[in-house]
Amino acid sequence: MTILSDNEGYGVQSKDYVKKKNPIIKPENIEYDNTYENSIRPKDFDSYIGQGALKESLKVTLEAAKLREKPLDHMLFYGPPGLGKTTIAGVIASQMGVDIRITSAPALERPRDIIGILMSLKGGEILFIDEIHRLNKVAEEILYPAMEDFTLDMTTGKSQTAKTLRVPLPKFTLIGATTKAGELSSPLRDRFGIIHRLEFYTTDELSQVVQRTANILDIKITESGAKAVAMRSRGTPRIANRLVKRVADFAIVKYDGQIDEKVANESLDILKIDEFGLDTTDRALLNLIIEKYDGGPVGIETIAAALSEDVRTIEDVCEPYLLQAGLLQRTPRGRKVSPEGYRHLGIKMPSEQTKLF
Numbered sequence: 191m192t193i194l195s196d197n198e199g200y201g202v203q204s205k206d207y208v209k210k211k212n213p214i215i216k217p218e219n220i221e222y223d224n225t226y227e228n229s230i231r232p233k234d235f236d237s238y239i240g241q242g243a244l245k246e247s248l249k250v251t252l253e254a255a256k257l258r259e260k261p262l263d264h265m266l267f268y269g270p271p272g273l274g275k276t277t278i279a280g281v282i283a284s285q286m287g288v289d290i291r292i293t294s295a296p297a298l299e300r301p302r303d304i305i306g307i308l309m310s311l312k313g314g315e316i317l318f319i320d321e322i323h324r325l326n327k328v329a330e331e332i333l334y335p336a337m338e339d340f341t342l343d344m345t346t347g348k349s350q351t352a353k354t355l356r357v358p359l360p361k362f363t364l365i366g367a368t369t370k371a372g373e374l375s376s377p378l379r380d381r382f383g384i385i386h387r388l389e390f391y392t393t394d395e396l397s398q399v400v401q402r403t404a405n406i407l408d409i410k411i412t413e414s415g416a417k418a419v420a421m422r423s424r425g426t427p428r429i430a431n432r433l434v435k436r437v438a439d440f441a442i443v444k445y446d447g448q449i450d451e452k453v454a455n456e457s458l459d460i461l462k463i464d465e466f467g468l469d470t471t472d473r474a475l476l477n478l479i480i481e482k483y484d485g486g487p488v489g490i491e492t493i494a495a496a497l498s499e500d501v502r503t504i505e506d507v508c509e510p511y512l513l514q515a516g517l518l519q520r521t522p523r524g525r526k527v528s529p530e531g532y533r534h535l536g537i538k539m540p541s542e543q544t545k546l547f
């Protein structure tokens with residue numbers, strides 16, 4: 191009987207051990223650990239996997255800033271969710287040896303929210319704003335002089351007694367992250383000196399991510415098992431990290447505790463995640479367009495209503511990977527299932543002549 195670890199509840203234990211102990215866990219005895227996300231987040235460029243071109247560019251930028259002894263230019267990272275925008279901001283802060291303040295645009299509802307954060311910053315610190323495209327207009331206008339001149343324009347008094355004060359701020363670096371760069375206003379976007387798009391990961395890169403996460407969580411996994419999980423992770427590290435935990439649950443309960451290719455594939459089949467990484471919602475979307483709308487084109491609002499899903503969920507969660515994988519096409523008239531999408535679902539694609547009748 192072997193116990194590799196109890197770390198995070200994902201340690202590998204034999205089934206005999208679990209049956210023998212049969213522990214009863216009471217809620218009051220559970221010690222909640224909020225460090226999971228931080229434990230698997232890379233702290234430097236060497237442990238940050240993927241985004242090779244971005245890393246090489248940032249290494250030069252960071253080294254130049256250190257030699258100049260000046261703060262970094264403001265940065266904007268954009269791309270689909272889960273690709274590591276927050277993580278890369280943390281790596282930058284760690285490499286520069288400065289603190290990072292993390293917030294999100296929806297949390298900055300009132301002017302005093304953004305003013306309070308800006309006033310509390312110290313020289314060289316990094317302010318990270320997630321989903322920055324959702325920043326309201328007032329907060330955005332407060333940021334303009336803060337980013338450009340490192341000053342804060344404040345108004346005191348009312349009517350004829352109103353005065354504008356310019357309060358100096360310490361020099362800081364703003365890092366913005368967004369899934370929709372096109373929704374940023376031009377004045378805000380133009381104030382970022384460095385703009386990078388994060389790309390989907392390859393299977394090999396995701397395999398390395400899976401192995402690294404498994405090592406940190408003391409999950410026993412083979413190279414083929416890591417690759418099997420990576421292939422179904424939709425090119426996204428966040429999904430890969432989530433799947434390796436779920437597969438580990440199956441490995442502990444149903445198998446011998448080790449994740450190999452067979453265990454990974456059978457577990458993910460049970461979770462209804464296919465070899466392309468598509469889940470039930472993704473397949474339902476493609477099947478809907480094929481069966482109800484002759485393969486498309488069909489409008490996004492119609493798809494959302496038919497699936498009882500929010501339009502933003504389809505646009506932000508489902509579509510990016512379906513488009514990237516070539517399973518879905520976006521046309522001026524609406525969404526359309528591609529020939530590859532038909533092949534993946536095992537459905538014969540009708541000829542154009544057949545569709546006319």
